[in-house]
Amino acid sequence: MSVATFAVLVVAGFFTGVVGFITGMASIVSYPALLAAGLSPITANVTNTVAMVAVGVGSTANSTKELRGRGPRLVLWSICAALGGLTGALVLLLAPAGTFEAVVPFLVAGASLVLLLLPRIRQLRGHANFPRTLPVAVFVIAIYGGYFGAGAGVIFLSVIMLTTAETMWGATILKSFLLGIANLIAAVGFAAFGPVNWVAALALALGALIGGWCGPPVVKVIPPNALRIAVGILGLGLAGWLLLR
Known part of the structure; x- marks a missing residue:
């Protein structure tokens, strides 16, 4: 890999980190960047x-500070995310190519519509919460996150x-x-058994680390409703791209 390509991936990694934290759509930046750097789709996927x-x-x-005080709930959610990430990695390594591709655009589109309609949905829901549903949902979404992950953050x-x-x-x-936990567990499996391009992974990770660090301060100054609407609209665009690509 040339120095110029390495530098481009670092820059792409930075924007991936910022975009990924704010919108949950990191892979829409990083995955095409890896393909442009000459990696095959599978290698780009696991490297990403x-x-x-x-x-x-x-x-x-x-x-x-924002993660403190959640106690056993956060531990449970983390375990579900880890198990889902591991399952997703196994699906990618062992299952036929394209296992999730047909349904993913509709999942992302549905999640985006939920964000856009969230005030009305919460109004209809009232004060009811569904704490028992979330661990199962975290596990299922983490499977997709470990498998490919484009739009997993939106979901x-x-x-x-x-x-x-x-x-x-x-x-x-x-x-x-x-999502970071799901990626971490999947990454361990890919490091052992997947075709990771470590030079590309290092370049992308260097930028993504800085971009991820910059994400929280940026989100703090964005009005919540504006952020919700922006993520919903961008998510619909991502769903269209996933459907047509």
């Missing part, structure tokens, strides 16, 4: 998952907002943390 661990590390390091965000009383800020922190 390994590098995306850095986004979770960077953002979590800069938002630890995480919408499910957290739908099943709990979390604010947009709190849900964004949780989304990044749980």
Whole structure:
């Protein structure tokens, strides 16, 4: 890999980290960048998952206060995310190519619509929360996150907002943390058995670490409703891209 390509991937990694934390759509930046660098789709996929661990590390390091005080719930959600990430990695390595591709655009579109309609949905829901639903949802979404992950953050965000009383800020922190765990566990499997391009992963991770660190301060100054609407609209665009690509 040339120095210029390495530098481009570092820059792409930075924007991946920022975009990934704010919108949950990191892979829409990083995956095409890896393909442009000459990696095959499978190699780009596993390399991307390994590098995306850095986004979770960077953002979590800069938002630890928001994660404190959640106690056993956070431990349970973390275990579900880890098991889902491991399952997703196994699916990618062992299952036929394209296992999830047909349904993913519709999942992302549905999650985006939930975000756009969230005030009305919460109004109809009243004060009811669904704490028992969230661990199962975290496990299922983490499977997709470990498998490919484009739009997994959007799905995480919408499910957290739908099943709990979390604010947009709190849900964004949780989304990044749980997706980071799923990526980490999947990355361990890919490191052992997958065709990771370590030079590309290092370049992308360097930028993503800094971008992930910069994400929380940026989100703090964005009005929650504006962020929710922006993520919903971008998520619909991502769903269209996934459907047509």
